[in-house]
Amino acid sequence: MTLYAAAPARRSRQILGDLLFLTWIGAWIWAGFRARDTVLELAAPGHATTAAAGDIARRLRDVEDRIADVPLVGDDLTGPFGGMANQADGLAAAGASMVETVGQLALAVGLAVALIPVLLVAVIHVPVRARFVRRAHAARRAARQLSAAGDGAGESALSELFALRALANQPVRKLAAITADPVAAWRDGDEAAIRRLADLELRDLGVRR
Known part of the structure; x- marks a missing residue:
């Protein structure tokens, strides 16, 4: 497969173009990761909420279990603690849902930042290079057949x-x-x-x- 022209000037331009294209890809992939990491920082409150609410729920259930051991009145006193623990679990679930949503958003933003600029250049650069390789291959095959x-x-x-x-x-x-x-x-x-x-x-x- 012939990737580059035999003419030095054109070969140099092709090599330079390919290097610039690869650099362009690398730069926008890096930018995509940076964009993703920036969006992921928005999930920090969700992580904090999930951790705090989960810790509160565990503590309330621990208190609930201890009160349940109190003779005669234990069962009556555990109700409020159980309700508050359930509410804390709901808050922790909301925090976890927020973290998941931010993660999906971060992935979408990172892909968009990386792919859109790369594709805009690729739709021009790749067909041009592919056309050259195809023409060079056909020319080489014809040259071999005629020279045979x-x-x-x-x-x-x-x-x-x-x-x-x-x-x-x-x-x-x-x-x-x-x-x-x-x-x-x-x-x-x-x-x-x-x-x-x-x-x-x-x-x-x-x-x-």
């Missing part, structure tokens, strides 16, 4: 094919640097010009002859 003849005919066909692609794909300034009239050179079978045009296209596709 080994009798010069394949080499000539290879040059003509990729020279024609160069005429369609390459900037005019690059074509003009090879010959003043590249179309006429290809049409007239100028072997030197055709080979240089083909090499230009092959390098752009990440393939060396």
